Amino acid sequence: MPSSCRLVGTRLTCERGGREVFRDVSFSLDAGRTLALVGPNGAGKSSLLRLIAGLVRPLAGTLTLQGGDDELSVGEQAHYLGHLDALKPALTVAENLDFWIAALGGGSGLSRDDALDRVALGKLAELPAQYLSAGQRRRLALARLLVVHRPLWLLDEPTTALDVASQGRLFELIAAHLAAGGLVVAATHQPLAVAYDELRLAGDTVS
Numbered sequence: 001m002p003s004s005c006r007l008v009g010t011r012l013t014c015e016r017g018g019r020e021v022f023r024d025v026s027f028s029l030d031a032g033r034t035l036a037l038v039g040p041n042g043a044g045k046s047s048l049l050r051l052i053a054g055l056v057r058p059l060a061g062t063l064t065l066q067g068g069d070d071e072l073s074v075g076e077q078a079h080y081l082g083h084l085d086a087l088k089p090a091l092t093v094a095e096n097l098d099f100w101i102a103a104l105g106g107g108s109g110l111s112r113d114d115a116l117d118r119v120a121l122g123k124l125a126e127l128p129a130q131y132l133s134a135g136q137r138r139r140l141a142l143a144r145l146l147v148v149h150r151p152l153w154l155l156d157e158p159t160t161a162l163d164v165a166s167q168g169r170l171f172e173l174i175a176a177h178l179a180a181g182g183l184v185v186a187a188t189h190q191p192l193a194v195a196y197d198e199l200r201l202a203g204d205t206v207s
């Protein structure tokens with residue numbers, strides 16, 4: 001992985017459903033750093049994450065991952081953990097991770113079993129995902145970030161549904177990713193348990 005990646009957004013403007021959500025948003029995030037997106041409900045935190053992930057097209061502005069892979073888009077170099085955990089309910093916990101590894105073209109991070117251990121799901125590996133609790137589903141979604149390496153993690157309210165112990169493990173995983181030169185952008189209403197810079201979206205630009 002390039003150790004000197006920098007994510008740069010310049011004068012990004014986003015419209016959804018024909019309404020302006022934010023305008024002229026700029027930021028710069030170095031390797032090993034976390035950017036927390038903060039602001040009231042509807043300010044556009046999730047929209048900005050989805051824009052960085054390549055799921056929403058900016059109306060204006062540019063986004064680049066300097067020092068990244070020129071042949072890949074920013075979204076292709078990112079893991080996006082949204083509100084929906086997007087698991088396959090009929091597959092077991094282990095099969096869900098195998099499916100994910102195959103869908104992304106092979107594992108480049110931890111082994112499947114090591115990733116399950118890191119999120120404390122090793123004992124539930126053979127359980128169909130439909131029987132997982134909300135927090136367990138969230139932890140399985142997190143395990144996907146560990147089996148395929150991507151420098152940029154985009155996390156939407158990452159602590160949702162996690163108990164205190166699971167939140168502790170989440171922040172250990174984030175800290176390890178940052179220590180290895182990764183970058184994290186997180187939309188959050190809660191302070192994060194890692195050092196971070198803040199990007200405040202005002203939520204008053206909607207026309």
Ligand SMILES: Nc1ncnc2c1ncn2[C@@H]1O[C@H](COP(=O)(O)OP(=O)(O)OP(=O)(O)O)[C@@H](O)[C@H]1O
Nearest residue numbers: 016017021039040041042043044045046047048187
């Ligand atoms: N698919 C969509 N179509 C139209 N409008 C949308 C769509 N998704 C989001 N919006 C609108 O975009 C605005 C920003 O929503 P977004 O989810 O990005 O805010 P947020 O800051 O993440 O809010 P919250 O803190 O409630 O999670 C809101 O006004 C929302 O209604």
